[in-house]
Amino acid sequence: MTKLPLTKSLPLLFVAGALVAAEPSGISGKYQESAQKLITAALADDEGLQRLQYLCDRLGNRISGSESLERAIQWAAGEMKKAGLENVRTPPVKVPKWVRGKESAVMLAPVQKPLTMLGLGMSVGTPADGITAEVVAVNSFEQLTALGRAKVEGKIVLFNPAWQGYGPTVIYRSSGALRAAELGAVAVLVRSMTDHSLSTPHTGALNYTDGIAKIPAAAVTVEDAAMLERLVRSGVPVRVKLAMEAHQEQDADSHNVMGEIRGTEKPNEVVVLGGHIDSWDIGQGANDDGSGIMATFQAVALMKKLGLKPRRTIRVVFWVNEENGGEGGKAYRAMVGEAVKDHVAAIEMDGGAEKPLGFGFGGGGEFGGRGGAAVATSPAAFQRAVEIGKLLAGIQGGEMTPGGGGSDISPLLAAGVPGFGVRTVGTHYFDWHHTNSDTFDKIVPLEFRQNVAALAVLSYVLADMPERLSELK
Numbered sequence: 001m002t003k004l005p006l007t008k009s010l011p012l013l014f015v016a017g018a019l020v021a022a023e024p025s026g027i028s029g030k031y032q033e034s035a036q037k038l039i040t041a042a043l044a045d046d047e048g049l050q051r052l053q054y055l056c057d058r059l060g061n062r063i064s065g066s067e068s069l070e071r072a073i074q075w076a077a078g079e080m081k082k083a084g085l086e087n088v089r090t091p092p093v094k095v096p097k098w099v100r101g102k103e104s105a106v107m108l109a110p111v112q113k114p115l116t117m118l119g120l121g122m123s124v125g126t127p128a129d130g131i132t133a134e135v136v137a138v139n140s141f142e143q144l145t146a147l148g149r150a151k152v153e154g155k156i157v158l159f160n161p162a163w164q165g166y167g168p169t170v171i172y173r174s175s176g177a178l179r180a181a182e183l184g185a186v187a188v189l190v191r192s193m194t195d196h197s198l199s200t201p202h203t204g205a206l207n208y209t210d211g212i213a214k215i216p217a218a219a220v221t222v223e224d225a226a227m228l229e230r231l232v233r234s235g236v237p238v239r240v241k242l243a244m245e246a247h248q249e250q251d252a253d254s255h256n257v258m259g260e261i262r263g264t265e266k267p268n269e270v271v272v273l274g275g276h277i278d279s280w281d282i283g284q285g286a287n288d289d290g291s292g293i294m295a296t297f298q299a300v301a302l303m304k305k306l307g308l309k310p311r312r313t314i315r316v317v318f319w320v321n322e323e324n325g326g327e328g329g330k331a332y333r334a335m336v337g338e339a340v341k342d343h344v345a346a347i348e349m350d351g352g353a354e355k356p357l358g359f360g361f362g363g364g365g366e367f368g369g370r371g372g373a374a375v376a377t378s379p380a381a382f383q384r385a386v387e388i389g390k391l392l393a394g395i396q397g398g399e400m401t402p403g404g405g406g407s408d409i410s411p412l413l414a415a416g417v418p419g420f421g422v423r424t425v426g427t428h429y430f431d432w433h434h435t436n437s438d439t440f441d442k443i444v445p446l447e448f449r450q451n452v453a454a455l456a457v458l459s460y461v462l463a464d465m466p467e468r469l470s471e472l473k
């Protein structure tokens, strides 16, 4: 990315400010004062960061079915009450309980070397004495198919795909085990889903399919994946022993968390915003997605503090079980039932708290299949979103782009609710994603506060403006 020299970027900022000031009409004029109040409050706010720090350091990571998740849920509901939100509730959600247990991988030949690994979420374990087998290496499913059953059966398949961004590459994590099992492989190792690595393994969920053998799968570091592939391609037999205690326990009782500012004129119409409270069982789930739940919460808490009373209800929801099932998002959709038609917009933050650029609007988009069905948005609705975004020109955080959404709100988008997903610069998100290094120290306070500001302005205007987005044709 090229950076503008300071002497050039400063006049640009002034010009942008002057344009907004010169046209105090329409939405961006009408809401300029309340938007400025929210932005000023967000940029000075410490409370959101303090809550995020408490979540990370005192409550810890939050995998579905864990005691730490349930403690975080009860604490979060208490914090929403303390912030003065109304109708604070923790509706029940059944969630899968996957337990990692002890795990290890060791290369036994051509030299002995421990491999830095993390079992993939939802993976089955190995027998107690592990699985020891020769490794075959591929960069793609095409290469796997070309090897065929004769060369794959009884082997451990290493998937070492080139990084092409999360969406196109994650299929090797989610589907590698079942594709390899179809050809008789006994286990899978997959290169961690990242472009930058300091020997950090990245976990994440895999999917099995009924009727195809469930074989254990683990992420290895980019460095170890490259070494294993080099050795295999050099023609020397490579043997690895994989041992994993991973297993499923009975589904657990868990909860979504929700609180509101009730609308003054149309309380039944709802703008919902949030992220997911669960995380993986490693690190602190700071960026994924502690930052998303605490930034959306703080956006609403600041409205309450400032005495801003939107016409429609603004509801913050912490969805549970995004990482390995999506049961929280599905349960919320089921809970609202017919009232989904009165959801005027859904906003999700689940991409870390780096410097925000704006919002994806519409559905689908960068989250690929996880973003849910694309919602057709009219040009007028998109134009309105662009106008609201202009209120964020001062923090350069209001650019609207087509596509967006998020996995927790995808059931709402599938029912026709207009969806927004926070977009950030994303410089480091996938360095930390699903690793032990997703910790509070990675949160840059100014950038977190800018996210709070952007969420507060967008959700407030959507909840207060005269028309719903869906009425703009």
Ligand SMILES: [Zn+2]
Pocket: 276, 288, 289, 322, 350, 351
């Ligand atoms: Zn997430």
